[in-house]
Amino acid sequence: MSGLQVVFLIVAVVTLFSGVMVVASRKMMHSALWLIMTLLGVAILFATLQAGFFAIVQVLVYIGAISILIIFTLMLTRRVMDEETTQVIKGWWLPALMAVILFGLLAGLLATWEDFQGMLNELPADVENLAAFGTALVNPAGYVIPFEVASILLLAALVGAIYIAMERKEKAE
Amino acid sequence: MTSETLTWLIPLPPLLAFFLIVLFTNRNKALSHWVALIAAGLSWLAGMVVFIRAVTTEGLSEHPFAQSIPWLPTGDTSLKIGIQIDPLSTVVLFFVAWTVLMIFIYSVGYHNFGQPAGKHDRKGLPPEGAEVKEKKGKIIHVPSIEPMYSRFFALISLFAFAMFLLVVTDNLLTLYVGWEIMGLCSYLLIGFWYAKESARKAMIKAFLTTRVGDVFMLLGLAALYSLTGTLNYQEILSNPVVLGQLAGALSPVFGLSWAALIGILIFIGTVGKSAQFPLHIWLPDAMEGPTPVSAMIHAATMVSAGVYLVIRFFPLLSAGWEPGGAVTTPMLVMGIVGAFTALFAATIAVAQNDVKRVLAYSTISQLGYMIAALGVGAYAAAAFHLVTHAFFKALLFLGSGSIIHGMEHGVQHTSEHIDPQNMLNMGGLRKKMPVTFWTFLIGGLALSGFPLVTAGFWSKDEILSGAFKSGNMGVFIALALAALLTAFYTARQITLTFLGKPRTRAAEHAHESKWTMTLPLVVLAVFAVGAGWSGIPADFPGLGGLIPNWFEEFVGSMLHVEPVEAVHSLVPLFTSLIVALGGLALGWVVYRGLKERIDPLEKQIGGLYTVLKNKYYVDEFYQAAIIRPANWVANVFTYKFLDQTIIDGILHGIARFGVWLGNGLRNVIDLPVVNGAGDSAARSTRGVGMYLRSKQSGRIQQYMVIAISLLVLAGLVIYFTVGIS
Amino acid sequence: MLNDWLYVGIFALVSMFLPAAAISIAALLSPRKPNSVKNATYECGMETVGPAWVQMKVQYYVFALVFLVFDVEAVLLFPWAVAYKQLPLYAVVEAILFILILLGGLLYAWRKGALEWR
């Protein structure tokens, strides 16, 4: 077992454990902090895959912005939530069962794929060609439409979210 | 610009106008209608340029203006979108562009642009009128502007986009897209005055009824795609190999060939959209919308789209048919449905008093004409009647809107409480509204097929002679009778409305509408006369041959079979002369000089009149035969019996069984380990029971749990039975 | 290439180790004479009133939101910027269009008063 494999295993275990804690914590704030841990783990997984750009982006966007947004929201809405009562619905065992079976199914399905055991070798250093990615993004024969549509999506999200969040408090019916 | 590029551009301005109005100019009424008008004008301009280029192109049917690009990749192939201008779409484009533009202009006047906003006007209701103080301090009543003026133009622009899209497209998929957008716009515009309950009901009725047809059409479309792998017109309809295969292969339904099955499915879509029997019930109710909507959607364009579709698919519908030979199953169905609808709707129209409802039934009847024409193989005649009908029916609807407007003015003036749409309340409007009268007269004469001068005569004559030549006497007689009735109720309408003396005070105070409303009337009147001159049959005595029968040559070239010249006969000509003139004269004689506000027919034919007035009780029949049983099934069978008795019973049973099992295990075996297991088994089974029982809880998570459970279950089943190779 | 990340990892470990070391060394070495004032949450500054968890203003959320959107914008613009020198003119125009569309959002937020601290 190579050093990288050891690193992967440690990171994966930590990531999955934090993932479980995200859905299992009683305190919402803890949940959110575990989420950050998970996201960090995913970022390291990206790094082990030599996707440096996305590892950085993961840290910047997910940890730097999305988590912060979630934590702010928690602070805005935490008043009523009783931290001591359970956080899951009554019949939680059924989703749990479903998740486990689904995992089994996915694993079984993946195992039938011939490339499943394929090895990921180290790529040459310059292979994550960011410039090629950037060029393709604005190339009319490439992805310029998704590129522009993304900005419209973001615009819509921004406008919509501000509109919804800033609406004046009306009297509850 | 090349014709192809120009054709691509035709539908776009109204779409842009829709977004512009909705997003930006909504507040400003003047800006909104300018945006819509300019967009319609641009489409019109592009449409006319394409039209002129198309008619001057030799051999357009073999080499249409066409272009397509891949749109949605579907595995190895991809769905394509594209445009195609061939003779049929050329003529349809022509009348669509004209009527759309005219109706846009008309709408400005119809919705009282330039008038003050009424004090009591509410969104979702027709404007009630405003009070204006004159200089001397006298308060007068004037019409007020529509509160949702901008919304109207936005919706109607979207509608225009869909119609243009449907016309210029080269495949069934985009046609279906346009078709459904029009359905949506129709729904929204019928319910434009949504605060009226009748309008709300009408919109739902229209939507649901057309949906019935659309589902079948979608089935046909899917079958066509799965069989041929394409939805492109050229690749299916101009390809004898494909058509031959479709006509030869047997489908699993009723021993029909695939061509016949698909043809019938597509035709059912037309039945819904073009309001043919038995799905015609929505169209008369659709008159709840503003009059420009009735004119545009429910007379000139959307309902024509249904007929356009079957004309377009005529090669498929008639696959295996030789002119003069036995007709195919879809053609037979079309002939029967069309002829029946034409006669059926015409009889109802005779007994309607609402000025717009008469026209609505007349529309159904005329569309039946076109369908019947296709059923007997009179391809060019159907297309010809489609064009002329669009012009004169749009004209009639707009004219009726103008009449209603004038009457509403009178009602406001006199504060009488009468229905401004009821023809029995009118009379003598000829003097008050001269422009409306003359244009309406032209439209009415065209509708009834007044000989030689009107467009309706030429197209109707062609259909009659087509029916006669095909030897299908049943269809011929039904159509001739329908034509007689058409002339009769048209004369009735004109006489009741315009001639004689005013029967109410409101009618005395009616007055002519503004120029924005009368100008479209005049323009359309020109076409209601002139459009006929493009299609005078060559064998017509006297006139034939003076002007070449351009229309039949142009559109007829779409069919790659040369029509066989049948035995020439004067019978259909004389029939159409007699029924048109006879019907008109009869209507005039019966209703001339009517004083009291009762239909004289009511005394004459009594019970039959009641049946006609109630539209043969078709609505009531549907209520009793479909809607009530559906309600019953939903309420009694599904809810009370299936849900509460069976499913709940099973669940309770499972729960009880689980409890029993748990108890049994505990009591009989009575070991702590088994005891615990039994308890938990019982509890979990009961839990499942309770869980499923509360499945309609409104909790999305539970719905999702159920959905995912079923997915997982399906996955397990596939995994263990089929296996994954 | 992966070795580069090793430095990042070492750096992260060191950065975690140093403060921990500082705190634990301080804890080991410092004399301890507790009294009530020293044990207060804030040895100096204001006494807290009420629970520390209070309802926050929605402005926090809105600011974070605007930040998030422009953060994501950077995700797309960064590769573009890397390739900037090889790009033709229209690519620049496209990116400017991209930015302009999002500026519309910023303008909206501004008009809506979302950027003011109330």
Next chain:
Amino acid sequence: MIPLSWYLIAAAALFCIGLFGVLSRKNAVSILMSVELMLNAVNINLVAFWHYHTQLQGTSQIAPQVFVAMVFIVAAAEVAVGLALIISAYRRRETPVVDEMTLLKG
């Protein structure tokens, strides 16, 4: 080096954890967090396949990168709007608990 399967299994596990969270958590924010987990699982897969295919083809594959970027963008938009909705619903109903927002109840 590391087998592709490890990444795929880890991603599948993370996905199922997220799925469980979505289906079982009461708090709406919590559900959103679980959705983030699922999206991250997808991203792991995408990046793993990017690596694998880049290794097979020898040149950097663009499409997976674009997909990953799009997932980021969609996640951002989803979180922004979702949280705004939660805040809005919380204001009206004084609860972030999904079960108590029962407007859909039939």
